[in-house]
Amino acid sequence: MTVDNKPKLTTIATLPEHYFLENIAVRADGSMLVTALNRKELWWVPAPAENATIGAVLVDRLDGLPMSIVEAEPDVFYVSSMAPAALDRFDLRGWTPGAPVNRTRALTFASHAAGLNGSCLLAPGVILIADCAAGLIWRVNLTEDGLAGTAKVWLRHDSMAPGTDPEQAVHLTQTFSIPYPGVNGVRAAEHSDYVYYTGSWEQIFMRVAVDPVTHEPVGEPEVVAKGIHAVDDFCMDENSGVAYITTHIDNTLYRVPLDPSTPATEAVVMVGDPIDHQFLGPSSAAWGRGTGDYGRIAYFTTDGGHTPPNPAGVIKPASVVRAEFRADGVSS
Template sequence: MRAFSFILALLASMSANGTPLSSRTTSPPPTTQIVYQFPNETWLENIAIRQTGQLLVTVLSAPELWQVTLDPKSSQHALNANTNKPLASATLVHRIPDVTGLLGIVEMQQSDVFYVVAGNFSYDTYTSTSGSYSIWKIDMRRPSPHAVASKLTDIPEGVALNGMAALNMSQGLLVVADAGAGVVYTVNVDTGNYSKTIDDPTMKPNSSLAIGINGMKIRDEYLYYTSTAQKLFSRIPIDTTSGTPTGPAEIIATNVFGDDFSLDQAGDAYVAENPWDVVAKVTSGGEVSVVAGNLNSTLVAGATSTAFERTSGDGSVLYVTTSGGIGTPVRIEGGKVVAIYI
């Protein structure tokens, strides 16, 4: 049996105090479709969309980056029809040596050049190996799906690196969350130099769950982030030339058990809530509603990240990655990519 007593204890605590999800409004059920499903016990952790529309997904249960390619002849019809036919194929892009899994991914500078977090994180015990984390460059500009992978830098101070966001494309700066320490590093992808630039109380883990700041996005000189253990969705003003904060953090919404997320054009966040098996919408005013899923459904069981499509221009399709429900009340299945019409 997998050692997920920490999640079960959290869920039991939620039930004892009244399930937070029950107080939320729920949107009408959206049109959804499984795009691609991986084998059992595959934990998909994060997602990035290439300019071609292909999906890159990181795997936490193995140190692998996969490309999911949609079938252009059938995907739109299948989504509209809400069929059960898979819409895509998957190809291994790269396997990074000497680590157990991959986490955050972000596109930087040149189109089709990505950076990923690699490290040792056990999803059996939900523990991280401090000092095992590094940032890798994945150059996808060669004919698909081949890639050139190279290590950018080790971050030996890292406790449990997780989400990433592009800070300044022209200067080659990205930010990476250390969920275990509750801090943010700024990394220069041209030099590999990095420094700790944000250390805020809203980002810290706690005694119940050793995962603090998790998913991150930057919009209009604000760093938006989820803080998993504290169940916060927050933002902090940030200097995009240095990564340092320019003011205090602001809590936008509470009771958001967030992993990674994406922002729409209006500034609303679509947050993957693992292990609540839900995708939630958090408005800029702090209103929280359920977009898809629930604790008794496998639709987005173990939702880990979200990303809007890039090719249509209207962002009407939201892609969600899942852990397969590992450690949640629903039955375990293979991690998958789910398309949701917003």
């Protein structure tokens, strides 16, 4: 199902063609952090402004392939990486674009943690990280000073399993590949005791209840929506009871109810039918931090069609795209 009133899209930043922009976090001042997966880089993007004269600025180069970004305390971010599987802490308090950054290796994972992908803050000092190659979600407990952490398996489920067809392996660089991803995006609901996640190989959107005291999963995960091909990462509008889910290689954005018992459970295509060249290779999403932005203004990373298969048949610069919605999920 598609909608007639689609969100208004505006490209606010670009990087060169064949940059795989993976994840995004919006800072309190409206600027953004973006991971460039295949370039092993973390970038800063200024807050959108009509008279902006500064573009994206390189923050740092990492030794692994940077994936997701979590803000664990104000202006302190944790970036997870593959190859090696690690978690780096970036303290941006007092940092200015172009200045050296304060980075600390908080955790190096065991060798079987092969595919760190999406992540979220579950509770103060507690981070969840989806492992799309191992088919599970890790729980990281940070130390009180945030400079280190320990990891254990938080949840493993069949819905998180990666692909089994070697011909569908994902070649992230010329030298590093993973199976077709299993569990991909993961988000903790702020107003209910649920964690939501996507399973790319199973084409599924799931949720699991969480104990509010121990922050451990309770009971079996349940299906929220299924049959969404190439499902990737997402953001949630809990006020409207919906999630906006990207499909990376299908170039689409879906709107899906968060409650599986909701009568209107059909996924709705918001962007991508027909293909929009501003929205090629969408990966992650984050709400703006301004007054009234939540549920209305979201930012998406794209790779410009870098990742095959590419049904658009074109390659565009990688970009950060602003989407403007109405509060009910339909564009203004």
